[in-house]
Amino acid sequence: MGLLTNLRDSISRVTDGLFAADEPKRIGIYGPPNAGKTTLANRIARDWTGDAVGPESHIPHETRRARRKEGVEIERNGRTVTIDIVDTPGVTTKVDYKEFLDHDMEKDDAVRRSREATEGVAEAMHWLREDVDGVIYVLDSTSDPFTQVNTMLIGIIESQDLPALILANKTDLPGSDVQQIANAFPQHETIPLSALEGDNMDEVYTKIAEYFG
Amino acid sequence: MPHQCTSCGRTFPDGSKEMLSGCPDCGGNKFQFKPANATENAGPAAEADEASDSAAGADGTPASDSGPSDGTRPTADGEVASASDEGAAARGPNNAADATPDDRADPTPDDAVAGAASTTGSDGTEQIADRSDEDMAQASARSEVVSPDELDRASRDVDSAETSEPTDEESKPGIDALRDELNDQFESIRIVSPGQYELNLMELYDRQEYIISLQEDGRYVIEMPDAWGIDDE
Numbered sequence: 409m410g411l412l413t414n415l416r417d418s419i420s421r422v423t424d425g426l427f428a429a430d431e432p433k434r435i436g437i438y439g440p441p442n443a444g445k446t447t448l449a450n451r452i453a454r455d456w457t458g459d460a461v462g463p464e465s466h467i468p469h470e471t472r473r474a475r476r477k478e479g480v481e482i483e484r485n486g487r488t489v490t491i492d493i494v495d496t497p498g499v500t501t502k503v504d505y506k507e508f509l510d511h512d513m514e515k516d517d518a519v520r521r522s523r524e525a526t527e528g529v530a531e532a533m534h535w536l537r538e539d540v541d542g543v544i545y546v547l548d549s550t551s552d553p554f555t556q557v558n559t560m561l562i563g564i565i566e567s568q569d570l571p572a573l574i575l576a577n578k579t580d581l582p583g584s585d586v587q588q589i590a591n592a593f594p595q596h597e598t599i600p601l602s603a604l605e606g607d608n609m610d611e612v613y614t615k616i617a618e619y620f621g
Numbered sequence: 622m623p624h625q626c627t628s629c630g631r632t633f634p635d636g637s638k639e640m641l642s643g644c645p646d647c648g649g650n651k652f653q654f655k656p657a658n659a660t661e662n663a664g665p666a667a668e669a670d671e672a673s674d675s676a677a678g679a680d681g682t683p684a685s686d687s688g689p690s691d692g693t694r695p696t697a698d699g700e701v702a703s704a705s706d707e708g709a710a711a712r713g714p715n716n717a718a719d720a721t722p723d724d725r726a727d728p729t730p731d732d733a734v735a736g737a738a739s740t741t742g743s744d745g746t747e748q749i750a751d752r753s754d755e756d757m758a759q760a761s762a763r764s765e766v767v768s769p770d771e772l773d774r775a776s777r778d779v780d781s782a783e784t785s786e787p788t789d790e791e792s793k794p795g796i797d798a799l800r801d802e803l804n805d806q807f808e809s810i811r812i813v814s815p816g817q818y819e820l821n822l823m824e825l826y827d828r829q830e831y832i833i834s835l836q837e838d839g840r841y842v843i844e845m846p847d848a849w850g851i852d853d854e
Binding site for chain 1: 816
């Protein structure tokens with residue numbers, strides 16, 4: 409009898425997983441390295457769950473494995489939106505250990521970091537193909553957004569018909585140019601923010617609820 | 622030629638898509654990459670191939686039966702080993718001794734030939750002992766499933782595999798040739814040199830399986846798609 413009960417439970421779990429409409433949407437935080445993805449993921453997770461997602465760093469490719477924070481409940485306008493956040497490694501077309509040597513890193517560590525970063529990009533691309541229901545695309549508003557990586561990723565996201573929110577991060581820095589990002593992707597709404605300082609997070613949460621709720 | 626299944630030794634030409642859903646022969650998902658310039662030992666390999674051909678021919682068993690049917694040329698180690706292993710198994714230990722090609726006119730047998738000869742006289746595991754370090758790793762992979770421990774190591778252990786930085790004069794022709802070759806291929810990650818990579822994002826995105834571990838010696842581990850997903854393709 410126990411066996412039958414177990415069987416019935418697992419079948420209902422599977423069907424629940426397949427058909428549940430209120431399953432939390434899995435939102436991938438994507439973008440080039442050092443755009444502030446983890447800072448944003450931590451900001452969202454701390455604001456709504458009290459936990460962090462992962463360590464932040466000025467050295468590129470600090471996040472080399474996708475990290476998930478499940479069941480983040482965001483309250484907006486009297487209703488609650490539950491999402492799973494996936495903080496992904498920064499996507500790039502080239503990884504060179506030499507760029508890490510400037511950050512006081514030994515060569516061995518730099519080479520290892522470079523290899524892990526490359527594996528991380530492969531993982532991020534795989535998640536994009538298989539496992540996300542929506543994308544928060546984070547860009548550093550002090551950098552030129554017209555890059556091969558950004559164009560390609562936004563193109564993939566559009567071809568998948570995934571809802572996407574473009575965030576122009578680092579508005580606290582002097583060289584920030586939000587308009588340049590808005591111009592680069594006019595087909596999407598661009599939200600300015602400073603994930604580090606927590607500036608304009610209210611609008612970010614409103615848009616998250618609107619796009620992914 | 623450059624891709625070799627580390628479980629059964631089957632090899633695949635560069636650009637082959639056969640292996641993308643795992644080795645068709647044994648289902649293995651761990652492959653070793655051998656760039657074109659690393660196949661200079663094709664000479665000895667061809668000799669070894671001949672040796673096993675003549676050995677197999679002695680009792681009328683065509684060695685090519687065990688080769689891939691798609692007409693690709695088998696590479697040295699894996700196919701030779703599997704051909705002679707199969708032959709030896711079919712003939713039994715007594716006949717195996719007869720199969721050693723004593724009348725071969727080669728006066729200076731090198732390692733590969735010695736390896737192939739000893740294969741015919743013994744089982745597969747002894748033959749492994751004659752191989753270089755890299756092939757021993759391959760050989761152990763041939764008999765075991767990759768352990769989670771090794772996967773873990775694969776993602777961290779770079780020191781042992783680290784090679785010295787090649788000088789420009791040495792690396793130029795090799796890398797350029799390799800890059801030209803790879804430009805026509807499906808390659809999604811290029812190892813320019815240890816710690817330097819070029820990624821083809823569209824390829825990474827398009828592949829159903831994904832690379833979960835890279836090693837500097839050209840080995841890599843891919844995660845296999847679920848069996849039910851294959852039909853969808």
